[in-house]
Amino acid sequence: MQANWNDSQPIYRQLRDKVIASILDNELKEGDALPSVRQVSADFQLNPITVSKAYQELVDEEVVEKRRGIGMFVQMGAREKLLSKERHQFLTEEWPLILEKIERLGLNKSDLLNRQSNSSGGENS
Amino acid sequence: MNMTTFKTLVLREYWENKSFQRAPLIIAGVIIFSLIIGLFTAQTFIVQFGETINFNGDFSSLSQADVSELGIAMKGFQYGAFLAPLSIGLLFVLFFYVLGSLYNERRDRSILFWKSMPVSDTQTVLSKVFSAFFVAPVITASVAVVSQFVGLILVTLMVWFNGGSAWDLVWANSSLFSVIFNDFALIIVITLWMAPVLGWLWLVSAYAKRAAFLIAVFVPLGVMLVEGMIFHSAHFAQLIGEHLAQIEPLVESAFENGHPFGALAQGEMWIGLTICALCVAGAIYIRRFRDDSY
Amino acid sequence: MSSIITAEGLKKSYGNYDALRGVDFTVERGRIVGLIGPNGAGKTTALKAILGLTTFDGHLDVFGLDPRNDRHRLMQKVCFIADVAVLPKWMKVSQALDFVSGVHPRFDRLKAESFLKKTKIKRDSKVGHLSKGMVTQLHLALVLSINVELLVLDEPTLGLDILYRKEFYHELLSEFFDENRSIIVTTHQVEEVENLLTDLMFIKDGQIILNSSMDDVSQRFIEVMVSSDKAEAAKQYNPIAEREMFGRKVFLFDGIGQEIAESLGDTHRPSISDLFVAKMKEVVA
Numbered sequence: 250m251q252a253n254w255n256d257s258q259p260i261y262r263q264l265r266d267k268v269i270a271s272i273l274d275n276e277l278k279e280g281d282a283l284p285s286v287r288q289v290s291a292d293f294q295l296n297p298i299t300v301s302k303a304y305q306e307l308v309d310e311e312v313v314e315k316r317r318g319i320g321m322f323v324q325m326g327a328r329e330k331l332l333s334k335e336r337h338q339f340l341t342e343e344w345p346l347i348l349e350k351i352e353r354l355g356l357n358k359s360d361l362l363n364r365q366s367n368s369s370g371g372e373n374s
Numbered sequence: 375m376n377m378t379t380f381k382t383l384v385l386r387e388y389w390e391n392k393s394f395q396r397a398p399l400i401i402a403g404v405i406i407f408s409l410i411i412g413l414f415t416a417q418t419f420i421v422q423f424g425e426t427i428n429f430n431g432d433f434s435s436l437s438q439a440d441v442s443e444l445g446i447a448m449k450g451f452q453y454g455a456f457l458a459p460l461s462i463g464l465l466f467v468l469f470f471y472v473l474g475s476l477y478n479e480r481r482d483r484s485i486l487f488w489k490s491m492p493v494s495d496t497q498t499v500l501s502k503v504f505s506a507f508f509v510a511p512v513i514t515a516s517v518a519v520v521s522q523f524v525g526l527i528l529v530t531l532m533v534w535f536n537g538g539s540a541w542d543l544v545w546a547n548s549s550l551f552s553v554i555f556n557d558f559a560l561i562i563v564i565t566l567w568m569a570p571v572l573g574w575l576w577l578v579s580a581y582a583k584r585a586a587f588l589i590a591v592f593v594p595l596g597v598m599l600v601e602g603m604i605f606h607s608a609h610f611a612q613l614i615g616e617h618l619a620q621i622e623p624l625v626e627s628a629f630e631n632g633h634p635f636g637a638l639a640q641g642e643m644w645i646g647l648t649i650c651a652l653c654v655a656g657a658i659y660i661r662r663f664r665d666d667s668y
Numbered sequence: 669m670s671s672i673i674t675a676e677g678l679k680k681s682y683g684n685y686d687a688l689r690g691v692d693f694t695v696e697r698g699r700i701v702g703l704i705g706p707n708g709a710g711k712t713t714a715l716k717a718i719l720g721l722t723t724f725d726g727h728l729d730v731f732g733l734d735p736r737n738d739r740h741r742l743m744q745k746v747c748f749i750a751d752v753a754v755l756p757k758w759m760k761v762s763q764a765l766d767f768v769s770g771v772h773p774r775f776d777r778l779k780a781e782s783f784l785k786k787t788k789i790k791r792d793s794k795v796g797h798l799s800k801g802m803v804t805q806l807h808l809a810l811v812l813s814i815n816v817e818l819l820v821l822d823e824p825t826l827g828l829d830i831l832y833r834k835e836f837y838h839e840l841l842s843e844f845f846d847e848n849r850s851i852i853v854t855t856h857q858v859e860e861v862e863n864l865l866t867d868l869m870f871i872k873d874g875q876i877i878l879n880s881s882m883d884d885v886s887q888r889f890i891e892v893m894v895s896s897d898k899a900e901a902a903k904q905y906n907p908i909a910e911r912e913m914f915g916r917k918v919f920l921f922d923g924i925g926q927e928i929a930e931s932l933g934d935t936h937r938p939s940i941s942d943l944f945v946a947k948m949k950e951v952v953a
Contacts, residue, residue, distance in 0.1 A: 256936040259886055260863060291842030294834070296700050296864045296882075382770025389763050390756070482757065486750040487807075489721060491771050492743035662739075665722040 252293050260295065264303035269312065272328055273335065279328060283313060283321040379493060383501035387475075388509060393467050398514045401463045402521035405455060409525060413532045451529070452522040452553050453629065460521075461564055464514040468506055468565065472572050475502045476579035476661055477586045495662045499576075503654055506572060511565045515558040522553065552632045563634040564621060570646040573653030580657035580664070617642065671696055672818055672850055673718060677726035680713050687713040689874040690726060695867075697817075698847035702861055703854045704944055705871035711854050714871070715822055718852075719748055731817070744774060747811050748820040755807055757796030761789055764810065774815040783809035783839075801832040808836060812844045819844065821853040825860070833857070837864060862940045870947050877947050889943055890926065893918050894933040902932045909946035920946050 252267075254260050271277040286304065290297040304321055307313035312327045351358060388394060476499070479485040488498065526545070565572075578590040598611045620642070628634035637643055673695040680688040688710045695701055705711045716722040718730055720739030728735060733742050755764065761784070768775045784791075787805045795803060804824075811819065819840075825833040841864065845851060855861055868885055870878035880888070894902045894917050905928065907919035920938055921929060929935045938946075 254863070256891075256939070257934075259937070287842055287845075290845075290864070291838045291840075294837050294841070294860075294864050296866045297841070297845065298866050299863070379771045382767060385770070386763075386767055389760075390758055479756075483751065483754045484756040486748075486754040487756065489719075489739070490743060490748050490750070491768070492740050492773075493771050494740040497740075663723060665716070 261299045261302040261306070264289075264293075264295070264300065265306050268303070268307060269331055272312065272323060273331055275328070277323055279323050279325050281323050282319075283323070285320060376497075379497060380501060380504075383493065383498060384505055384509060387502060387505040391471055391505075391510075393471065394505075394510045394513050395517075397463050397467045398460050398517035401459055402456065402517050405459060406521060406524055406528070409455065409528055413528055450629075452525065453556075453625070455525055456522045457518050457557060457560065458625075460514050460518045461561055464511060464561065464565070465568065467514075468510060468568070468572065469575065471510065472502075472506055472575040473579050473586055473590055475506075476576065476657060477582055480664075481584075496658050499654060499658045499661060503576075507562070507565055507569075511561045512558065515561045518557045518561070519554050522557070526550075549632075556628050556633065560625065560628045560634045563624065563628075563637050567617075567621060567624065567637060567643060567646065569650035570617070570653075573650030576657040577653045577660075580660040617646070672731060674729045675714075675717075675727065678714070678717060678728050679725040680710075680717060680722065681725075686874050688717070688724070691871075691874070691876045693869060693876060693879055695818075695850055695852065697850055699866045700845065700851045700853065700864055701867040701869060702858075702865040702940075703852060703869050703871060704858060704940070705854075706948070709871045710874040711871050712822065713874075715748075715820055715852070715854065719746065719820060744772075745816055746818045746820065747814050747816045748822065749807055749811060749824050750822050751826065755795045755803055757794065759795050760791070761793055761795070761806060762791045764795070764806065765791075768810050768814070772814055775810075776813045776815065780809045780813035783812065783843075801828055804828055804832055804836065808839060812839060817849050819849070819851045821851065821855075823855055824853065825855065825857065833860065837861070858941045858944060859939070865940075868940065870944060872948055877950070878943075885943070886937060888923050889920065889938050890924065890929040891918060891920050891936040891938040891942070892929050892933045893936070898932050905932075908950060909942070 254263055268277065268283065277283070283304070284292075286297050286300045289295070289300045293300075304313065304315075308315055308321075312324060312331060313321050314324045315321055351361070479488060530545070574594070575590055578586055578593075582589050594610075594614070598608065601607060601610050620637075620640075624634060624637050627636050671694040673693075675691060675693050677690045677692065678688055679686070679690050691710075691714070703711045703714065713722065717724040717728055718735060720735035720742055723736055730742055731745050735742055759767070765777060765780060768780075769777050784806070787802065787809075789798065789802050789806055795806070798806065825836055828836070837860070840851070853861060853865075865882055867881050868878060869876055892902065893913070896916065899917050902917070902919050905919075905921055905924050908922050909920035911918050916933075919932075920942065926935070
């Protein structure tokens with residue numbers, strides 16, 4: 250499996266982010282099993298310690314739980330938890346920056362929103 | 375020594391060296407083929423081994439003296455027509471087998487596979503020694519027994535063809551069991567007699583970086599040359615020559631006595647075996663600590 | 669002793685040439701160690717010493733055994749692939765299976781057969797008739813089915829095309845490696861193994877010039893892309909390497925810490941190849 254790891258972050262962090270992204274996108278659903286450490290390490294050609302570290306962080310964040318002898322499973326309520334965390338992050342850090350940029354470019358907020366809903370009017374499902 | 379391991383190692387030698395079987399089978403095949411041609415195209419029945427018996431077509435009237443001579447001839451026939459060439463074939467097979475046994479694996483680097491297995495150098499070399507002194511000779515002797523049998527059948531056919539009684543003429547005097555016994559015993563004793571030569575070949579095989587054949591042949595020749603030039607003597611050459619020359623009397627005595635074990639009483643045999651043992655020990659040592667093939 | 673391998677003052681000379689000049693290192697269980705160095709640096713010599721294929725001076729302990737005396741006992745717990753071209757060419761696949769079954773007490777024949785089923789290798793084929801990639805698959809099938817505690821791989825993927833190389837490491841990680849076993853691998857394709865190593869050893873001119881876990885490496889070594897105004901300030905921190913990219917200078921630092929690094933510019937993890945090149949250029953005291 251090809252994965253393009255960037256060099257700005259430790260790989261275990263990037264792996265953790267991948268899992269989180271899968272959960273948010275609903276590819277990994279609550280109660281689903283994560284692939285085994287061995288499987289992931291073989292598929293991505295990473296050492297198992299790196300994979301374990303990523304999984305451990307997910308356990309610490311209570312996104313994933315370890316069931317003895319069975320494996321790692323996405324916790325119930327994980328998606329909600331992640332979603333609210335991401336929303337908080339967006340609202341407190343990213344959104345203000347976007348607003349700043351909108352101001353800086355001299356654009357009008359309501360115009361932007363109208364433009365968006367017009368162009369995606371017939372496409373939303 | 376773990377027996378399963380040793381058995382597997384010997385089996386590996388057998389798999390790798392098809393010549394153990396092929397050479398005797400090919401030689402026996404050629405002999406039988408020419409025998410077929412010879413027996414049925416000529417009315418003359420010529421036996422090697424110093425006995426020549428001519429029969430001009432009619433077997434039905436033979437004197438008693440003729441019949442006993444025939445017995446000797448049958449024995450001689452089996453040895454001469456089959457055992458002798460097969461033994462020579464075996465010696466050639468052994469020469470190249472032993473010379474290559476510790477050399478080829480370094481040249482093609484397969485030694486790096488053998489050494490990755492939990493098998494000691496001692497076990498490995500001893501499995502090759504066993505193959506040389508026992509496996510190859512036994513295979514050759516077995517081929518000898520079968521082909522001698524075929525040879526006797528062919529002679530039987532020829533005798534029938536010419537109106538004689540095969541049992542009296544051929545089988546009763548063939549000393550079949552003695553010959554079969556001697557096939558195995560004699561071949562093994564001859565191989566043991568050649569032990570010092572094989573020992574030398576094992577040393578060269580373990581040591582030579584390249585051109586093992588040239589070293590094996592030209593170093594002894596070189597020694598002879600040097601001895602001749604410096605000491606004006608030929609002791610080394612004589613030593614080797616005399617040792618090899620003993621084979622013929624050895625065979626004759628087996629012929630006479632029904633067994634070759636007289637050779638085991640000779641001191642020269644044991645000196646030869648000791649030299650071989652020392653060479654093998656040297657070869658094991660070299661294979662253990664050699665470092666430059668990779 | 670939890671260490672699988674302990675080397676102290678390990679030395680080897682060939683006549684006047686010092687291949688190894690008294691090196692110290694340990695290898696623990698459950699690690700994947702990359703031994704990286706240029707040709708002639710001493711990595712093959714170090715491996716040969718560990719595997720009992722050469723004599724040496726100094727102290728070397730592998731599973732509590734001295735490799736010089738006990739190579740064949742050591743081979744019960746250790747296996748190596750020195751080069752994938754070393755399987756005997758005359759041997760048939762079935763004979764290879766029979767052979768290893770007969771001499772190796774820890775060989776699981778059924779496991780090897782199941783590996784081979786996944787390939788196109790036929791049981792009656794001779795090794796000499798198989799392609800290089802298939803010989804690798806065969807050798808790997810044999811080795812991965814032996815329950816050893818240490819696997820030593822010396823340039824195992826040399827000359828193989830990419831498909832076989834990827835499969836090699838995949839099988840290694842999924843079928844062999846666990847917390848009780850260790851792997852030592854040397855390779856020139858550093859990028860290939862970069863992410864699967866747990867420990868890194870650089871060797872140059874018979875000496876070990878870097879020996880640390882990948883965790884420590886990622887803490888210690890930081891690459892910083894510095895804007896031109898900070899370049900002079902950056903130089904004060906004694907970067908171990910310097911290069912240019914799109915007009916900006918990229919410095920590699922050893923041990924300055926994440927905070928200082930971030931104050932100088934954009935930080936990145938250096939690739940092992942860049943780290944290797946930098947350490948090679950350093951003058952060893």
